[in-house]
Amino acid sequence: MENETISVKKPIVACDGGGAAGHPRVFLDMEDQGEIVCPYCSQRFVLDKKSR
Numbered sequence: 001m002e003n004e005t006i007s008v009k010k011p012i013v014a015c016d017g018g019g020a021a022g023h024p025r026v027f028l029d030m031e032d033q034g035e036i037v038c039p040y041c042s043q044r045f046v047l048d049k050k051s052r
């Protein structure tokens with residue numbers, strides 16, 4: 001579960017670690033990378049380009 005990739009439609013995502021075991025909400029900016037890993041919880045987010 002922890003390494004599950006989340007697809008998002010915007011290059012800036014908010015991550016709070018996902019509930020009780022989470023962390024303070026942070027905003028992560030993919031910029032041109034198309035993906036980013038949260039430095040707090042190692043959750044990976046990828047930009048869903050197909051939905052553009």
Ligand SMILES: [Zn+2]
Binds near residue numbers: 017023039
């Ligand atoms: Zn996180």
